[in-house]
Amino acid sequence: MRIAVDLLGGDNAPAVVVDGALRACGADPELHLLLVGPPETADEVFAALRPAQRDRVSVRPVSRAVGMADAPTVATRTDTTVRAAVAAVAEGAADAVVSAGASGATVTAAVLGLRRWPEVRHPALVASLPAVHGPVVLLDVGGSLEARPTTLARHAILGAAYAAVVHGIARPRVGLLSIGVEPGKGDRVRRAADPLLAAVALPGDATYVGLVEGYDIGIGDRADVVVTDGFTGNVLLKGIEGAYAMAGGPPSAGGVPRAAALLGVPGTVVVCHGAADGADVASGIALAAHLHRRGVTRTVAALLADSAEVTA
Amino acid sequence: MRIAVDLLGGDNAPAVVVDGALRACGADPELHLLLVGPPETADEVFAALRPAQRDRVSVRPVSRAVGMADAPTVATRTDTTVRAAVAAVAEGAADAVVSAGASGATVTAAVLGLRRWPEVRHPALVASLPAVHGPVVLLDVGGSLEARPTTLARHAILGAAYAAVVHGIARPRVGLLSIGVEPGKGDRVRRAADPLLAAVALPGDATYVGLVEGYDIGIGDRADVVVTDGFTGNVLLKGIEGAYAMAGGPPSAGGVPRAAALLGVPGTVVVCHGAADGADVASGIALAAHLHRRGVTRTVAALLADSAEVTA
Structure with missing residues (x-):
């Protein structure tokens, strides 16, 4: 269970995302996090983790954020944290992505990085x-x-x-x-x-x-x-x-x-409220883990394909 | 202070409107009600009033209702309770109108019966x-x-x-x-x-x-x-x-x-929630009385005309 976390998404990033990542690691021992953001921010997470937990966290160094006031189109840039987090899922390096950044940007990044289901x-x-x-x-x-x-x-x-x-x-x-x-x-x-x-x-x-x-x-x-x-x-x-x-x-x-699931792309994507606090980010990570464990994206896609076939 | 009340508007009309009218009469001794609806329904109100209160209530006999499921265009008919209640305001027989009927129908009746302000x-x-x-x-x-x-x-x-x-x-x-x-x-x-x-x-x-x-x-x-x-x-x-x-x-x-004021027509019009109970209807009547006493419609219209002139 590997969750890519956008360290720079949200009104209060990266502090609340660091807090949320730490809470999530503590709450779910099966969880692996891929922190996508500046290495120095990821280092804060490492420093606060117990040594035994540290091998459950890795880093993808990216330093460009999509700001809350930016147009969603900024997320078309592949050098942004949210695009890089989605790319980790597309490449199979992570099972799900969580961001508290602007939802429009996350949707843009998810659609570009994962494509859409044909029916959606x-x-x-x-x-x-x-x-x-x-x-x-x-x-x-x-x-x-x-x-x-x-x-x-x-x-x-x-x-x-x-x-x-x-x-x-x-x-x-x-x-x-x-x-x-x-x-x-x-x-x-x-x-x-x-x-x-x-x-x-x-x-x-x-x-x-x-x-x-x-x-x-x-x-x-x-x-x-x-x-x-x-x-x-x-x-x-x-x-x-x-x-x-x-x-x-x-x-x-x-x-x-304070977290919602994105449906319509072939991957597990969770968007947290822009004003999320650490507990909210942790619950967004927990939601992503739950959705992935239950195979929700795949099952919903299959049900959608069946329905679309009947309707067509 | 004379309020025209649509006896047949709302999910639970006329019972809750009768109840609301009685509550309103008891609460505000300056209030006069013009009950617009079937005479037999108005009689229920009379029967429940103390004799001293009865000269504060009069009736405009109308028996056709606009149902909650009807299209708002049904309120174009002048023989409906909501149109007749609005007509009472247009004629100067009442100072305000209150209805718990479908809001679309009440808006239609108000616009047809009172016209709109030129800016709205x-x-x-x-x-x-x-x-x-x-x-x-x-x-x-x-x-x-x-x-x-x-x-x-x-x-x-x-x-x-x-x-x-x-x-x-x-x-x-x-x-x-x-x-x-x-x-x-x-x-x-x-x-x-x-x-x-x-x-x-x-x-x-x-x-x-x-x-x-x-x-x-x-x-x-x-x-x-x-x-x-x-x-x-x-x-x-x-x-x-x-x-x-x-x-x-x-x-x-x-x-x-559970009551809202209609702005944009030259008259005091209050719409109650379709699922209003007697207390809600009474508070709608009280709102209408308050708006009329404060001269809200006239003052808002004057402020709007000033603003429109500055903007134009």
């Missing part, structure tokens, strides 16, 4: 949120920002597959996020997408339940998977996070995740 | 949310659903005026909701809107602070007014509501409001 034009970032009635899988939370009906339909398949494989939900119920539950509610994109989602072949025993509302994400009794465009999903995820802060803290079942 | 093509629904650092004004929460840069710029003016007039905020800080705070973050619409909001003349001493994130709505330390399209705002409002339900209840400062 717009990869999705997927987050699992605790809800009253079990976890709710929300996507897209920022992988692609423009709302398109066909993308929403494709993401419904990805989300259903993810819910089945990662959360073991036998018959995932998939809803399309809108402003009301009655058919016809929503903007032009949602009204066009609703019949597409109803017609698409969802994997396994997943079913499309129609339109759902923002409220349903906190409750989880109407849908296990909520599909929306990456702009709305990202705003909503952070809005829920702010609501928990306002309410005095996250619920006991857990707060809003 | 797309009226906005405005909600005030409690946040850690005082109230945050969020708009649009469902008045118009398609995201357009020019609409967002116009709504920035409306929101700033509303924050100043309703919440007495001396120098409202206005932010544009996006997926990151760095310039350039967001979808195509947000990237186009950001410079428009920076260039628009905001009323009074309001300032544009640039991009904000969903998190900022719960915190309120970066912006007093958060501008977004009606689809995203509606989803977010309900998402925050679901988060509070998940967190075990709304914060002590208050939960998500």
Whole structure:
């Protein structure tokens, strides 16, 4: 289990990434980390590790970062930490990549370095949120920002597959996020997408339940998977996070995740919140390890290919 | 203070509207209600009122409802309760209108019955949310659903005026909701809107602070007014509501409001949540009374006209 970690990604990099890497090493004895960044930063990690842990960490020296304010296109440069971390996965030197850098840059790097699955034009970032009635899988939370009906339909398949494989939900119920539950509610994109989602072949025993509302994400009794465009999903995820802060803290079942999985590329890619702290980075690394151990990327890809074949 | 109340609007009409009307009458002795709906439903209100309260309630008999699943265009019919309630305001028989019916239908009825302000093509629904650092004004929460840069710029003016007039905020800080705070973050619409909001003349001493994130709505330390399209705002409002339900209840400062004010038409119009209960309808009526007493609609219109003149 080898995770490539982007040492220079995030608002508070590299300090929080160093902290997160140390926490991850301590928590999971099977974990090997490939630290991608300046050697002097990697040295901080080595210095803080117990000698027995040091052979579980290696370094790929890269010193150029993609800043949080940079355009995602900066990640087209192969000499950036995020591109180099993705390249390690593409070459087989790592099993997964974790970055707390700008999500647009990470998606760009992943698409360039790993290519896309043939069925997916717009990869999705997927987050699992605790809800009253079990976890709710929300996507897209920022992988692609423009709302398109066909993308929403494709993401419904990805989300259903993810819910089945990662959360073991036998018959995932998939809803399309809108402003009301009655058919016809929503903007032009949602009204066009609703019949597409109803017609698409969802994997396994997943079913499309129609339109759902923002409220349903906190409750989880109407849908296990909520599909929306990456702009709305990202705003909503952070809005829920702010609501928990306002309410005095996250619920006991857990707060809003600070890491999301990228679906649509042949490799395990996890994006952490730009404002991630060390614990968040460690949980992003743990998520990447979990996804890789469960073979999630491969299984979701296979389910998607089956669905696409049935639909075509 | 005369409020026209749509007896047949909402998921649980007329029962919750009757309940809300009774609560409102009990709470505010200056209130007069014009009940717009079936006479037999209005009779329930009369029967439950104390004799001394009965002369504060009158009836406009209308029996056709716009259902929650109906297209907003059904509200073009003048024989619907929501159109008739708006007509009462247009004729001067009422000072404000309150409906818990589908917001699209209420907006349609308001625009047809009252016309729009010349500067406003797309009226906005405005909600005030409690946040850690005082109230945050969020708009649009469902008045118009398609995201357009020019609409967002116009709504920035409306929101700033509303924050100043309703919440007495001396120098409202206005932010544009996006997926990151760095310039350039967001979808195509947000990237186009950001410079428009920076260039628009905001009323009074309001300032544009640039991009904000969903998190900022719960915190309120970066912006007093958060501008977004009606689809995203509606989803977010309900998402925050679901988060509070998940967190075990709304914060002590208050939960998500179940009533929103419509800005952009020459009249006081309040839309309650379709799933409103009696207390929600009563608080919608109280909001309408408050807005009318403060002359909010007129003052916001004047501030908008000033800003439009400066910008033009």
